Amino acid sequence: MSNQIKNTHNSKTYINRELSLLEFHKRVLAQANDSDHPLLERLNFLKIFSSNLDEFFEIRVAGLMKQLDLKLDTTAPDSIPNELILQEISNKAHQAVEEQYKILNQILLPELQNYGIRFIQFNDILERHKDWIKEYFFKQIQPVVTPISLDPAHPFPRLVNKSLNFIVSIEGKDAFGRHIDLAIVPAPRSLPRVVRLPDELCPAGEQHYILLSAIIQHYVNDLFPGMTATGFYQFRVTRNADLTLAADVDDLAIALKDELSSRRFGRAVRLEIDHNCPENLNHYLLEQFNLTQQELYRVRGPVNLTRFPSNFDIDVLRFKPFHPIIPKVLRHQNQIFDVLKNEDVLLHHPFDSFQPVISLLREAAKDPNVLAIKQTLYRSGPDSEIVQALVEAARNGKEVTAIIELRARFDEESNIIVANLLQEAGAVVVYGIVGYKTHAKMILIVRREGENLRRYVHLGTGNYHAGNAKMYTDYGLLTTDNDIAEDVHKIFQELTGMGRMAKLKKLFHAPFTLHDQLLNYIEQETQFALLGQTARIIIKVNALTEPQLISALYRASQAGVKVDLIIRSICCLRPQVEGLSENITVRSIVGRYLEHTRVYYFHHNGEEKLYCASADWMGRNLFSRVESCFPIENKKIKKRIIQDGLLNYLQDNTRAWELRANDQWVLIQPKENEERFIAQQYLVDQRVTKIKL
Missing domain, CATH: 3.30.1840.10 (Polyphosphate kinase middle domain)
Structure with a gap:
């Protein structure tokens, strides 16, 4: 071919x-x-x-x-x-x-x-x-x-x-x-x-x-x-x-x-x-x-x-009960703000608790030094602690802005109720952009510290829904990185105001830059492979349907790039076809928790580019939604995501299904004398061990 x-x-x-x-x-x-x-x-x-x-x-x-x-x-x-x-x-x-x-x-x-x-x-x-x-x-x-x-x-x-x-x-x-x-x-x-x-x-x-x-x-x-x-x-x-x-x-x-x-x-x-x-x-x-x-x-x-x-x-x-843990760095601090001044914190739900996100908003609602809170809401019911914290913040005189996506399928009525609650409390409620669903998961908190203003950010791959966080696997990054905070601020300005596309320093966002950047990264891996250098792509998303990305992955495979795709549900790419995609594997993990993380990895000649995002590789996400894609730069966090969120899932030999060239999904079985390995259970056991220590 x-x-x-x-x-x-x-x-x-x-x-x-x-x-x-x-x-x-x-x-x-x-x-x-x-x-x-x-x-x-x-x-x-x-x-x-x-x-x-x-x-x-x-x-x-x-x-x-x-x-x-x-x-x-x-x-x-x-x-x-x-x-x-x-x-x-x-x-x-x-x-x-x-x-x-x-x-x-x-x-x-x-x-x-x-x-x-x-x-x-x-x-x-x-x-x-x-x-x-x-x-x-x-x-x-x-x-x-x-x-x-x-x-x-x-x-x-x-x-x-x-x-x-x-x-x-x-x-x-x-x-x-x-x-x-x-x-x-x-x-x-x-x-x-x-x-x-x-x-x-x-x-x-x-x-x-x-x-x-x-x-x-x-x-x-x-x-x-x-x-x-x-x-x-x-x-x-x-x-x-x-x-x-x-x-x-x-x-x-x-x-x-x-x-x-x-x-x-x-x-x-x-x-x-x-x-x-x-x-x-x-x-x-x-x-x-x-x-x-x-x-x-x-x-x-x-x-x-x-x-x-x-x-x-x-x-x-029932499944053996498992209680998500609070990361050690957050367990003994009076304020999350004090931790985030010094280091980024990664949360991997449901293995890590969603409580730190709620606690951050609760602290912000009460803290006299917090001036403003901006947040996107996609699926958060009126009884949500997140919504209650925003209501409290607005009543306490904070400048609260909520971007509520009313059209989140089958949650529309609930979202209308949430919007009314926040408006009654004095929050500014915006419904995003007509024709574009707001699917990005972002929180921005502005806090006065001495003579300066510091911005605290949460970016996630999943919804601000505590119930989902107990059943869905998702990543959340808490950071005060100035460039990331500035980018998030600009995206909120896009959503609430009128103006040209924001030029961002570190984030990619749909419907503007994300698709082109993904194509660029795939093409760069292709070029590395053509030069005889190591080239690898690992993508973990819920669905892959976008034709241009699929074409780019086919070209990468033909050039010799090793491509591993971990796709929960829809995959329109046909792997393992000779002359087309023999270097591409596709697997799907189905188990106790619903796989929901979106992680993009590019070897990049050893520099290892790693991103988490709210977007799947679908046309609707890349062209018809507002999505955020954020870099993972902290070496410790990057290593953890690559190991736990990607390689761990590629090792699963019990709950993984592999897509064959003939459209058939085949359940992977442990080889003779090979121990069973379940990626989700490994992450549960990892947290249980940490608690015991």
Whole structure:
């Protein structure tokens, strides 16, 4: 193949993005089938897969279907028509869903019964259950359920996205003498999908739960007095949940509120229904939602596993508890400010606690010498300690500026509430730039110290969300470096004011300089390799889709650059292809924690350039978002990130999946006589050892 790979691609050089994302979801599903994981964690992985698949259909599949509906010619770099992609998605998704319920019904539920946890379905209801179920139905369910008959006066109802519903076939006449054949029973969202039975109805030491669908089915005739239900089948429709905002909106918050209400009733993209539902009812529902057999999914269990309980208090069925540590340098200081005056501090979540970030803001809120706080917020709920600290700072007279990205997907409503809280406290709230999501993770604190002002900065790869920091792997850098602080200050000015692109000293930022700088660094490694010098690139991101970067990596591989890519989910680059990418390896780590760090390493003829960033290598991050990429210059911190955040993951032989040239992801297995090595567990053990010392 030619050494000059153009930026145009086809399926031989570019893996389809949607199919690659679906493969990631299947790797998550595989965790539910992994007996190395504790039982309840496997159930949790099954729920995560269900949630991931919901979003995949709501956003990615919905987008493809919308393009077809509008007859838009939007050929992806892989050059595969959308019709074929949707067909392949359907094939793979149907197989995955079948595997999902097989794992649930044949493995997880039977194993849970061994621990006294049992789920009662309709056919499992015993005589001793009936009195309690009857009372629960008439007191808790019937008063809030609204059965809807289907006749000329009652057309098919508008059903909310992902809501649980039942289609009921009926015989007989209603109170007005009408023959009714069909009815819809929506399950109110206020009702739990699984209800715990009283202990006295269970064998000693056991916990029994009954599905809401089983209770309603048992008493469905009471919803239709004088008539007889001859069939009862659960179903759920998934709709397009993406939001579309015009570029010329007058008020982003108001426009977003209007769009949120429409999300619940977008175009239908998937229908899930009981596996035993008759064909005539399947066909009827598909017609109502304008769907085809390709979008029909028959399921053997609850149609929404995301609401299935998994919070049982059985420690042996959970991961061994791990409590993140406070870095030693911060443990015995009264003020974080005193530490940062003398040295930078690196936090690697969730192995290091997120508490220092919260403590820094709390100190800043109370400190009379702090004059101003500026922060970007992408996913931080109104109950967040971060938000509470900013509210306190504003009330204490600090100049607080919050750049809130209202359009963080599925957190839009929460972000609007956060914006209102901060505004009421007196903070300046800015919604970023219309047309560009603000995805950078930055805090800037201005503090008076004697006659001078000193700036304290936090830069991160992940969101300011304490919950995420316990589950996602991310890096955060605390520093007072003057050049970095000046760069962060300029980016905030870009976000809040009007003016030309800021010229930065050390940071790269999207949508301005980051993409070009990445191409430059790849090209430099390519040139080093062509000169016969050592050349290496290691990139750890969540996704790699950007065609120009992929082309540049192909050129680097052909020149002899060793390229190691650690990609959590989507990877459109095709590795290990002779003459194209034989020097490129791609692996994905899927385990206890969600891999979220973005780290870029370039050998650079021995000078070792290392950056952390908020940006993945995707077109949206590099061209349609405000992103920050910051250098790691401290030798000790640089060494730590290279070892713990990169090489450590390249050594994993148990939780790592490797992408092959044929698009297949293969789980890496320890070689004969080789010890198992799990990168995340190594980092946990490392912190446990530090605490003991």
